[in-house]
Amino acid sequence: MRRILAGLAAALALTGASVAAPVDTGHLEAELVAAASGVTPGGSVRIALRQKIDDGWHTYWRNPGDSGEATRLAFTLPGGWSASPFTWPTPRRLPVGPLVNYGYEGEVLLPMTLTAPAGAKVGETVSLRGKADFLVCEEICIPESAELSLEVPVVAGPAPADPRWGPAIATALAAAPKPARLAAAYQPAGATLTLAVAGAPLQGADGAGAYFFPATPGMIDHAAVQAIERGPQGLTLTLTPGDDFKAAAAPPALEGVLSVGGRAYEIAAAAGPAPAGAGGLGPPPRAAAPGGLGLPLALAFAVLGGLVLNLMPCVFPILAMKAASLVGHGREARAARLQGLAFGAGVLATFVLLAGALIALKAAGAAVGWGFQLQSPPVVAGLALLMLAVALNLSGVFEVGASLQGAGSDLAARGGAAGAFFTGALAVVVATPCTAPFMAPALGWALVQPPAASLAVFLALGAGFAAPFVALAFAPGLLARLPKPGPWMDAFRKALAFPMYAAAAWLVWVLAQQAGPDGLGRVLGAGVILAAAAWLYGAAQRRLLAGGRPAAPAIASALFAVVALAAALWPAYAAPPLAGTARASAKVPFEPYSAERLTALRAEGRPVFVNFTAAWCVSCQVNERVALSGPKVAQALGANNVAYLKADWTRKDAVIAAELARHGRAGVPLYLVYRPGAAEPQILPNILTEGAVVRALEASRS
Structure with missing residues (x-):
C-alpha cells in the first residue's frame, strides 16, 4: 500500500x-x-x-x-x-x-x-x-x-x-532585504533627523544612491531629499521627520529598509548616538565626482582654476592692493621678490586654513562648501568693515606702518613682507565668492576625499592663484619697466582706494540680502563708527608726528573701533523670510527651488532649468545680469514651456548643499537643464552667455 x-x-x-x-x-x-x-x-x-x-x-x-x-x-x-x-x-x-x-x-x-x-x-x-x-x-x-x-x-x-x-x-x-549585523541609531537634529548605520556589510561602501524606506507611514517626509554622508564603516542619512514623528513621542526604534549598493537590509535604529564609523567622509564619491576624477586630474584642474580665479570680478579690488605693493618697490628686485614670496605664503596659508575649516565642518556633519564663510552674516559684516578700513587707509585717513610716500627700501624694511602676506590672505578671503572654470570639479572631488587628498587640491588651487603675482615679482625684465617711486604714488594710492570702497558696498548689499533692512542699518551704522575710529587714529598719528600727546585720540579711536565691531557682529542677525511663491515681478519669472517642486515638474513632463546661486557669489550675479535676465531668455523659457527654479544658497541650506554635492560641486554657481525623460540633467558652464542659455533651453524640449 x-x-x-x-x-x-x-x-x-x-x-x-x-x-x-x-x-x-x-x-x-x-x-x-x-x-x-x-x-x-x-x-x-x-x-x-x-x-x-x-x-x-x-x-x-x-x-x-x-x-x-x-x-x-x-x-x-x-x-x-x-x-x-x-x-x-x-x-x-x-x-x-x-x-x-x-x-x-x-x-x-x-x-x-x-x-x-x-x-x-x-x-x-x-x-x-x-x-x-x-x-x-x-x-x-x-x-x-x-x-x-x-x-x-x-x-x-x-x-x-x-x-x-x-x-x-x-x-x-x-x-x-535581509537582517544584517548592523548597528543603527537615530537622533533628532533640529528640523532634521539623522539615521546612522555601521557594520561589516557597509565597510568601504561608497553610499551612492543610498535610501531609507521607513516601515510605517508618517515617520519621515518621503518626498524630502535624503542627504548621504559616508563613513569608513557605514553611512549617515539626514532625513526630514514626518508628521507622526513630530506629533508623537520619539519611537523606541525607527524601523525600515536601507537600500545601498544594490543590496537592502532590514534595520531597527534605536534613539542614541551614532555608531562609530558612520560618517566623516563626505557625500558619496560617485555622486560628487562624476566621470571618475582622480587626484592627478583634480590637481591639474585646481592649478588651472587658481590661475583663472585671478581674472574673476571678486578679485579685482585686491588686484589694486597687489599693484600698489609692487609699484612701491620700483626697481628694487630683492624687495619685490620678498614681497612676492610673502604674498604666496599668505595665499597658501589661508587656503590651508580654509581647507582645514571645511574638512572639520564636513566631518562634524555640516553641509558647507566653497564660500561657506559668506553664508554667515557676521562674517560678511566683518569683511565689509575690513574693506572699509583698507579703503580709508589707502585714502590717507590713517596709516598702517610706513606710508607709500616713504617707498623703496624703507617700506620693505618696515614691514612690506608682512603687508604682502596680509594682502595674499585677504585676496583668498574675497576670492571665495567666485568659482572659476576648472575649480568646480576639483573642489567637488576634494571635499569628499580623505583629508590628505583634500588638502593637496586646496594647495594646488592656492599655488595657481598665487603664481602670476609671484612670477611677476621674480621677473627682472618686467620689474625694470616699472616707474621709479615718487610723489605721484600718493595720488595713485588714493585712487586705488575706490575699488575697496566698491568691495565694501558690495558686501553691505550681500548682508542686506541675508539679514534684511535691520541688518543693513546695523552695518551702515557700524561703518560710520569705524570711519570715526579711523579718523581719530589718524589724528593721533598726526599729533605724534607734531610732537604732541596722542593718548586721547588713540584711546577714543580704540573705543570707537570696539563699538563698531560690536554693532556689526552682535547680537545675531535675524534672517528675513525667503519668498515662497513665484517671482512674477522679475524680468525672467522663476520659482523658489525645492526637491518636491522639481519632482512635480518633471512628473508633468516639463523641461526644468535650475539656477543654483547666492547673493555673495559675484560670478552668479554677473551671469544673472549678462546671460539670464534678458528678453531672449524669457522668450525661450516661455516658448519651450521650461520651468525656471532658483536655488538660493545665500544662507545655509542643507538640501541645496546636498544637491550641489550630488552633481560634483562644492559651491555655486551651478546651472542644470532637465530634459523630459532624461535620467540626468545637462550641466551648463560656470560662465554663461545669453546665446548658450537660449540654445540649451531650446534643446531641452527634445
Whole structure:
C-alpha cells in the first residue's frame, strides 16, 4: 500500500502543483505560484503572489508612502495549514507630483512560506484559496481584487523544483532585504533627523544612491531629499521627520529598509548616538565626482582654476592692493621678490586654513562648501568693515606702518613682507565668492576625499592663484619697466582706494540680502563708527608726528573701533523670510527651488532649468545680469514651456548643499537643464552667455 501511495505521489510530483489561470483584474494579472511541485508532511514550500502590472501602472509596498495602500492577501486554508506574511521585495520610489510613494512596476513576486501539518496525508492535494486586494495606480487609482487558487500535492519525499517558478522565487528571496549585523541609531537634529548605520556589510561602501524606506507611514517626509554622508564603516542619512514623528513621542526604534549598493537590509535604529564609523567622509564619491576624477586630474584642474580665479570680478579690488605693493618697490628686485614670496605664503596659508575649516565642518556633519564663510552674516559684516578700513587707509585717513610716500627700501624694511602676506590672505578671503572654470570639479572631488587628498587640491588651487603675482615679482625684465617711486604714488594710492570702497558696498548689499533692512542699518551704522575710529587714529598719528600727546585720540579711536565691531557682529542677525511663491515681478519669472517642486515638474513632463546661486557669489550675479535676465531668455523659457527654479544658497541650506554635492560641486554657481525623460540633467558652464542659455533651453524640449 505504501508503495502504491509513493508511486502516486511521484506521479503528482512530476505533474507539479496545479496553478489556476492568471486572473486579469483590469490593470494587472495576478496568480499564486509555487517554487516546488509538492510539500512533505510537516514540511514547507515557498509560494508567491505574482503580479504582472500594466505599463505605466503600479502597486504598493507594505508602507505605500505619501498615499496608496499595500497589497493584501487573505487565505482560506485547511485545518493545520499556515502561510507566512509576504517577504516584501525592496520597493521603488514613485514620485507623483509633490508626493513620493513606494511600490512596484512591471512584474513582481511577493514570496510566502506554506507549511503543512505533520499529519498531512501523502497523496492528497491541498487546495489553497485566497482573495488578493490591490490598489493599482497611474494618474488615477483603482481598487482591484482577484479570487486566486493553487493546488499543492502532499508528497513523501523532497519535491522537484518547478522549472519556471522555483528559480524566479529564489531570485526574489535572494534580492529581498535581509537582517544584517548592523548597528543603527537615530537622533533628532533640529528640523532634521539623522539615521546612522555601521557594520561589516557597509565597510568601504561608497553610499551612492543610498535610501531609507521607513516601515510605517508618517515617520519621515518621503518626498524630502535624503542627504548621504559616508563613513569608513557605514553611512549617515539626514532625513526630514514626518508628521507622526513630530506629533508623537520619539519611537523606541525607527524601523525600515536601507537600500545601498544594490543590496537592502532590514534595520531597527534605536534613539542614541551614532555608531562609530558612520560618517566623516563626505557625500558619496560617485555622486560628487562624476566621470571618475582622480587626484592627478583634480590637481591639474585646481592649478588651472587658481590661475583663472585671478581674472574673476571678486578679485579685482585686491588686484589694486597687489599693484600698489609692487609699484612701491620700483626697481628694487630683492624687495619685490620678498614681497612676492610673502604674498604666496599668505595665499597658501589661508587656503590651508580654509581647507582645514571645511574638512572639520564636513566631518562634524555640516553641509558647507566653497564660500561657506559668506553664508554667515557676521562674517560678511566683518569683511565689509575690513574693506572699509583698507579703503580709508589707502585714502590717507590713517596709516598702517610706513606710508607709500616713504617707498623703496624703507617700506620693505618696515614691514612690506608682512603687508604682502596680509594682502595674499585677504585676496583668498574675497576670492571665495567666485568659482572659476576648472575649480568646480576639483573642489567637488576634494571635499569628499580623505583629508590628505583634500588638502593637496586646496594647495594646488592656492599655488595657481598665487603664481602670476609671484612670477611677476621674480621677473627682472618686467620689474625694470616699472616707474621709479615718487610723489605721484600718493595720488595713485588714493585712487586705488575706490575699488575697496566698491568691495565694501558690495558686501553691505550681500548682508542686506541675508539679514534684511535691520541688518543693513546695523552695518551702515557700524561703518560710520569705524570711519570715526579711523579718523581719530589718524589724528593721533598726526599729533605724534607734531610732537604732541596722542593718548586721547588713540584711546577714543580704540573705543570707537570696539563699538563698531560690536554693532556689526552682535547680537545675531535675524534672517528675513525667503519668498515662497513665484517671482512674477522679475524680468525672467522663476520659482523658489525645492526637491518636491522639481519632482512635480518633471512628473508633468516639463523641461526644468535650475539656477543654483547666492547673493555673495559675484560670478552668479554677473551671469544673472549678462546671460539670464534678458528678453531672449524669457522668450525661450516661455516658448519651450521650461520651468525656471532658483536655488538660493545665500544662507545655509542643507538640501541645496546636498544637491550641489550630488552633481560634483562644492559651491555655486551651478546651472542644470532637465530634459523630459532624461535620467540626468545637462550641466551648463560656470560662465554663461545669453546665446548658450537660449540654445540649451531650446534643446531641452527634445
